Amino acid sequence: MNVAHLHIAYLMTRIVLGALALFPLAALAEAGEDAAEPARRVAEMTQTFAHNLAEQLRQIGTALNELEGEQLGTQLWLATIELSDLLIIIGVTVALLFALRPVARPFFIKAEKWAQQGDERLHTLRRAIGVSSAALADLATVLIAWLGGYALALFLLGETGSIEMRQSLFLNAFLITEGVKAILRILFAVRNSGLRLLPIETDYASYWNSRLARMAGLIGYGLLFLVPLFSRTISDLVGQLATLIIMATAFFYAMTVALRNRNDMRKRLEASAAKAKVMFTRVTLSTLAWTWHWLVIAYFGALAVVTVTQPESALPYMAQATAQSLIVVVLGALIAVALTQATSRRIHLSAEKRQHFPLLEGRLNSYIPIALKAVRALIIVTVLALLLDAWGLLDFFAWISSEAGLNIIGIVVSVGLVLIAAIAAWIVAASWIEHRLNPEVGKGKPTAREQTLLTLFRNALAVVLVTLTTMIVLAEIGINIGPLIAGAGVLGLAIGFGAQKMVQDIITGVFIQLEHSIDVGDIITAAGVTGTVEKLTVRSVNIRDLAGTFHFIPFSSVDSIANFTRHFAYHVGNYGVAYREDLDEVKPHFEAAYRELKNHPDQEIADAVYDEFWLDGVSSLGDSSVNIRIRIKTAPGMQWAVGRAYNELVKKEFDKAGIEIPFPHRTLYFGQDKYGRAPAARIENVG
Structure with missing residues (x-):
């Protein structure tokens, strides 16, 4: 077989594949034109194909005339020696x-x-x-x-x-x-x-390594060595025929391997998608499970057609795009894996810091997954942009240096810094509040007022931070927040008119808290209800009375507050004695009972009695008793317990001294007739 025959075979094969080559050629040539002119583009493609076909037929005739009699064996022998x-x-x-x-x-x-x-x-x-x-x-x-x-x-x-x-x-x-x-x-x-x-078995890894290595060797040595060697030492026709054979072989080999392994690969990709925690990864793997073999066939088919039709520019372009795509994907995966591993270790604070800030460690560790998701999203966007850049669909680096790109990057950086600053401010403020509320550090157990005010401050700070952060982020991304602020003002005014009671509740509650009128645990009387304060918000107070009933009282219903547990209290008692008793003998017994009260066996009661005792004297002359009033200063909230204990001691003192505590006397009248005679009454002494 001579060179002319090889040339003729090559050109005839190229004619057969012309229809396949027509679409990629036209697509490359018309990539930048308006898609709204399909009829004109079809006509131009048809004309181009007809011209190429005529040119190829002319080359067949020229090859027959010029290469007639030239023997391929002689050229191969000379090439072997050289x-x-x-x-x-x-x-x-x-x-x-x-x-x-x-x-x-x-x-x-x-x-x-x-x-x-x-x-x-x-x-x-x-x-x-x-x-x-x-x-x-x-x-x-x-x-x-x-x-x-x-x-x-x-x-x-x-x-x-x-x-x-x-x-x-x-x-x-x-x-x-x-x-x-x-x-x-x-x-x-x-x-x-x-x-x-790759998380695959050794046999499976060996299988794909050998197949891809064969493909790389065939395309690499074939197109980069054999094709230019044949073109230079024999003729361009032989080089073109070698290109056709190599790329056809590579295409059919890739198609065979892809179709043979499509079901197995689909099962593996679906299993990996089920294990993926990120939604984007799960959707991507699920889509690839059903389309990967078609993507492989399309890629190698396009590579074969473009390499045969435009060998000077297509092969370097495809090789560069493929290499850049692989590098970008591998680097993105490695960075994501490295970040996942680096952040998998929880932040551990020292025992001293955990004692001072008990919730700080958990709070810091809760933000790590959120930050990791944000970084992953940024990696995915960057990888997709670089992939588009690799295939010429987007000039990523030119876009970055453009005004629009710089603006978007500046917005992303600004928003990120604002969010980081807001999170840092919240962590610092919340940690400080936790430190103040921690009874094991600082000044000891916080007062009820501190607990209430700090809790309200933390909630208010959260609302303020969220509102300010949202407004600043909207302003950074280019949204005019002026109308939003004005609308919020109008909305607030409308809400204020429509919810006057709620506004009154909040304003009254704020002043009550600032004036330190009520704390959780206080015993108060508000809106006619007396009981213990169990919960205190900015707009209401919740009271549990002595019967266990829970009362929800809005501050707008509170005209006045009586607090029985503020600073100190008094036990005020009125004790009646019989008229026959000598008051000078009675009074020392009240003082004796007070001395016993200070040494009460219940230490809580003894500690609640202060060193202030007043015997005020006779407060009133009753129907059957002389009433004497005493006052004992006690710890706040302990006046009732102290009073009960003191009453018991007074009774014992009176019993020992024989002092009569008067009780009601009743006279029985049996009546009489009109003559003044009283009827007999039967009296029976039951001993």
């Missing part, structure tokens, strides 16, 4: 690569052991570092082998200091192709499962 030095370089370079791999093997084993040691929570981060180190070592072996082949070509073969084009083609193809294979080896880590980034 390329003998190339075979030596190929052999030496490949031999160096295989010789260096066992030397780097112990380094991989050490990196694997190091990655599996240490804290389990940092296992993924250590594995990422180990994988990076192993990748550098594997790429170093490729680089050393390439340098060995390069040195051989420069100094030992041919003219010293110069290198032939065919030798340079192989060495460049070797460096690129083996570099890609090294990345695949690191990704799947067939021999070092501890360094494997």
